[in-house]
Amino acid sequence: MSEILNFHFQVDGNDFTSAGQASIQIKKILRRLGLDPEIIRRVSIAMYEGEINMVIHAHGGEADVNVYEDHIEIILKDNGPGIKDIEQAMQEGFSTAPDQIRSLGFGAGMGLPNMKRYTDDMKIESEVGVGTTVTMCVNL
Amino acid sequence: MTVYELSQNSQFNVLTMPEPERVINGAYVGDLLSWVMGKAQYDNIWITIMSNINVVAVASLSDVSCVLLAEDVTLDSEVLNTAKEKGINILSTPLAAYEAAITISGMI
Ligand SMILES: Nc1ncnc2c1ncn2[C@@H]1O[C@H](COP(=O)(O)OP(=O)(O)OP(=O)(O)O)[C@@H](O)[C@H]1O
Numbered sequence A: 001m002s003e004i005l006n007f008h009f010q011v012d013g014n015d016f017t018s019a020g021q022a023s024i025q026i027k028k029i030l031r032r033l034g035l036d037p038e039i040i041r042r043v044s045i046a047m048y049e050g051e052i053n054m055v056i057h058a059h060g061g062e063a064d065v066n067v068y069e070d071h072i073e074i075i076l077k078d079n080g081p082g083i084k085d086i087e088q089a090m091q092e093g094f095s096t097a098p099d100q101i102r103s104l105g106f107g108a109g110m111g112l113p114n115m116k117r118y119t120d121d122m123k124i125e126s127e128v129g130v131g132t133t134v135t136m137c138v139n140l
Numbered sequence B: 001m002t003v004y005e006l007s008q009n010s011q012f013n014v015l016t017m018p019e020p021e022r023v024i025n026g027a028y029v030g031d032l033l034s035w036v037m038g039k040a041q042y043d044n045i046w047i048t049i050m051s052n053i054n055v056v057a058v059a060s061l062s063d064v065s066c067v068l069l070a071e072d073v074t075l076d077s078e079v080l081n082t083a084k085e086k087g088i089n090i091l092s093t094p095l096a097a098y099e100a101a102i103t104i105s106g107m108i
């Protein structure tokens, strides 16, 4: 399948208040492309959860969004601490978020489950001490 | 009911209302952001006591029609300006989340 559009973002790990900029940008772009609002909603929420995870848990990273004719691919790559037990991290309610992050409303342990639920395919590759790459796919 | 119509009720105060014609089709109550993103529906009013800047991003990405700050929770001017820019309606009420929800339910 030939790639028709791709977008690249640097996700700043220090600026918590502006976290989510890449996802909000993507939402705007997909709206301009005239995609179905429900698809746009799923893509942008899944991406936001991943983007916030990179900010909270991995000191930032990079986001790539590729729009193909029949699906959208979101790749989130960081050089953070990695995830020791992916199966455990995927469980609803599991979180290692520190208290000051929880006081902002994050840390419910629902981000990864949301990403899985809102996408048609999701893959996590992670190595402790090296980093994490999350690849998600939403069919059009 | 539109957000504008809700704002005409004296128990609901406008903090910013850039999109007054957005429709309210139901409500979601919650303060944990990932729960809101997982459960709130398009055009719901989101009732919360959270008021930090991330609330604006979550409201925008979940396509809720309005954020309602319960218990007279207040908002920084920086958050308010961002909401205005992003087209996010924010109202506040002295009511608790439960009373706010049943009041809105009676108006829809
Ligand atoms: N990019 C990442 N790098 C390292 N650890 C991660 C990363 N993403 C997730 N994790 C780990 O997986 C756990 C679960 O993530 P998840 O997004 O489901 O919940 P959360 O971020 O803790 O809370 P919420 O998303 O509900 O605000 C995190 O607490 C963290 O330990």
Ligand SMILES: [Mg+2]
Binding pocket: A049, A052, A053, A107, A110, A111, A112
């Ligand atoms: Mg998360």
